[in-house]
Amino acid sequence: MAAFVIIGTGRAGSAVARLLVEKGWQAVGLFSRNGLSARQLAATLAGKDGEIIAGVPAEENLVTACCRASVVFLTVPDDFIATTAEYLAGIFARNSLSLAGKLFLHMSGSRGLEELLPLKEMGALVAALHPLQSLPGEGGEKVLPGAWMAVEGTGEAGERAEQIARLLGGRVFSLPAGGRVFYHAAACVASNYLVVLMDYCLLLMEKAGLAQEQALEAVEPLVMGTWSNLRRLGPEKALTGPVVRGDVGTVAKHLQALAAEGWDGFYRTLARAALELARRGGRIEGDKYTEMRKLLEGEKGQGGEKNEPGDHGPA
Numbered sequence: 275m276a277a278f279v280i281i282g283t284g285r286a287g288s289a290v291a292r293l294l295v296e297k298g299w300q301a302v303g304l305f306s307r308n309g310l311s312a313r314q315l316a317a318t319l320a321g322k323d324g325e326i327i328a329g330v331p332a333e334e335n336l337v338t339a340c341c342r343a344s345v346v347f348l349t350v351p352d353d354f355i356a357t358t359a360e361y362l363a364g365i366f367a368r369n370s371l372s373l374a375g376k377l378f379l380h381m382s383g384s385r386g387l388e389e390l391l392p393l394k395e396m397g398a399l400v401a402a403l404h405p406l407q408s409l410p411g412e413g414g415e416k417v418l419p420g421a422w423m424a425v426e427g428t429g430e431a432g433e434r435a436e437q438i439a440r441l442l443g444g445r446v447f448s449l450p451a452g453g454r455v456f457y458h459a460a461a462c463v464a465s466n467y468l469v470v471l472m473d474y475c476l477l478l479m480e481k482a483g484l485a486q487e488q489a490l491e492a493v494e495p496l497v498m499g500t501w502s503n504l505r506r507l508g509p510e511k512a513l514t515g516p517v518v519r520g521d522v523g524t525v526a527k528h529l530q531a532l533a534a535e536g537w538d539g540f541y542r543t544l545a546r547a548a549l550e551l552a553r554r555g556g557r558i559e560g561d562k563y564t565e566m567r568k569l570l571e572g573e574k575g576q577g578g579e580k581n582e583p584g585d586h587g588p589a
């Protein structure tokens with residue numbers, strides 16, 4: 275049974291901790307910035323798992339916990355990974371602790387192994403393991419199995435990180451060198467910005483008279499059907515609707531109604547992208563394309579774009 279420490283018991287850290295404990299691993303240290311989430315997580319794991327040091331990442335506790343662990347996860351926000359690694363390296367150096375054979379992992383999709391350099395320089399094994407999944411907090415451990423997991427690490431570090439990814443139920447893959455930033459931007463589009471898109475849809479549904487719960491239920495078959503078309507046909511053929519049909523009058527009606535609320539900016543941006551996708555697929559061209567493009571570009575000041583997408587105020 276392997277023992278592990280989590281530094282950063284937020285959404286990702288707590289999901290990984292719960293799943294590893296479920297798989298028979300032992301949590302020996304849980305830490306967070308103000309200690310609260312770490313203690314709460316420890317309380318849910320206590321009993322299954324023996325003694326857990328939980329709280330703020332104070333030196334003495336970190337040293338005790340990390341000495342007992344074979345794997346340490348740095349699941350703090352991306353911007354704090356490097357400073358956390360540096361802080362840990364300083365502590366281990368001051369206490370003359372050997373890091374040989376200990377694996378330090380971060381779970382960021384956007385950052386590489388350079389973030390963990392101070393630990394590597396002290397003899398630690400370092401790797402990155404990014405689950406391509408959205409972990410919103412509650413129940414994150416249930417959606418980790420089956421997720422694709424990008425693993426980066428060389429030699430023993432890479433092998434052990436891969437084993438952990440498989441234990442979590444991940445489908446392991448590696449990113450081509452230099453691909454990280456685009457990969458992570460793509461992941462944000464697929465998850466975070468899909469939420470933003472659907473939030474906009476819900477705003478319009480509410481204006482149409484459908485409450486959020488009802489609207490979510492109503493659009494689910496539409497969204498899932500579209501997803502299935504996309505998988506089967508690819509984007510160029512899966513696109514349907516007034517833009518690709520060249521129904522300029524319908525799009526003009528949408529714009530008029532949305533502009534009256536100050537909600538047309540996001541629609542125009544998306545519809546322009548749809549128009550270019552339709553053209554790329556050879557599905558709209560010539561005068562129809564030009565007419566639609568003119569409509570979507572609109573006159574300056576014509577749209578009442580009061581709000582940014584997502585910032586539509588209280589319902």
Ligand SMILES: NC(=O)c1ccc[n+]([C@@H]2O[C@H](COP(=O)([O-])OP(=O)(O)OC[C@H]3O[C@@H](n4cnc5c(N)ncnc54)[C@H](OP(=O)(O)O)[C@@H]3O)[C@@H](O)[C@H]2O)c1
Nearest residue numbers: 282283284285286306307308311349350352381382408409
């Ligand atoms: N959530 C996801 O969907 C997801 C998916 C894949 C990968 N990841 C990766 O997982 C990592 C963590 O993301 P997250 O979404 O779990 O973030 P999060 O929910 O905001 O959690 C961050 C955790 O780090 C702690 N923290 C913040 N600053 C700290 C510091 N200076 N020292 C010690 N602890 C600190 C926070 O403490 P408090 O609890 O006290 O605030 C919290 O426990 C990131 O690298 C992210 O890219 C996240």
